[in-house]
Amino acid sequence: MKRGKKYRDSKKKYNPETFYELSEALAFVKTIAFAKFDETVEVSVKLNLKKSHSVRDTVVLPHQFRGEKKILVFCKPEKEKEAQDAGATFVGADDLIDKVKGGWTDFDVAVATPDMMKDVGKLGMVLGRKGLMPNPKTGTVSFDIKGTLAELKKGRVEFRADKTGVMHLAVGKVSMEPEKVAENVMAVIAEVKRKRPVDLKGEYIRTVSVASTMGPGVWVNIKDGQ
Secondary structure, three states: OOOOHHHHHHHHHOOOOOOEOHHHHHHHHHHHOOOOOOOEEEEEEEEOOOOOOOOEEEEEOOOOOOOOOOEEEEOOHHHHHHHHHOOOOEEEOHHHHHHHHOOOOOOOEEEEOHHHHHHHHHHHHHHHOOOOOOOHHHOOEOOOHHHHHHHHHHOEEEEEOOOOOEEEEEEEEOOOOHHHHHHHHHHHHHHHHHOOOOOOOOOOEEEEEEEEOOOOOEEEOOOOOO
């Protein structure tokens, strides 16, 4: 892939073959960012997984960096007040299901109570394609709406390894203090390690890198034992 001059120049400011300590790697990411907007910092983790393995869960990041999330809650009428009091942006049942069927997805997270999933499951073509389908594995299917929304508002995000064993997750902004971004990265790594498949032998985490939206990746010296 042909890269622009700014991208190529940024790679001259560090050694792209070297594995750096996390704090140093993030300092490079901040230095080499060249976009005119506040770029997002992303961590990429390459895992050693078999085809039968699945690594997917959620993590509450210590430091928030996004704006207020628009949260939609699918629930029966008796749960609507709880959802509204907990700060849900949109609350409803059949009315919202019909709206989503029509292609509306102006929200960031969808939560559903278990008794709604039979109907919400029919929205797979719309919600699944955008990664918005409520799922028990990510804590977005629950009768505890108050607790679920509280965690989402604190900064709970989902991570998931793709078919090649790679996961990408936004962990901060270039403008943030590197120490706070580092704490977010380590929170992600800790949760990823916790999801290590029980039957996996040998190396689990192969490589970790950090990068800004437009910038090149910087290798991080984080191994299984750390």
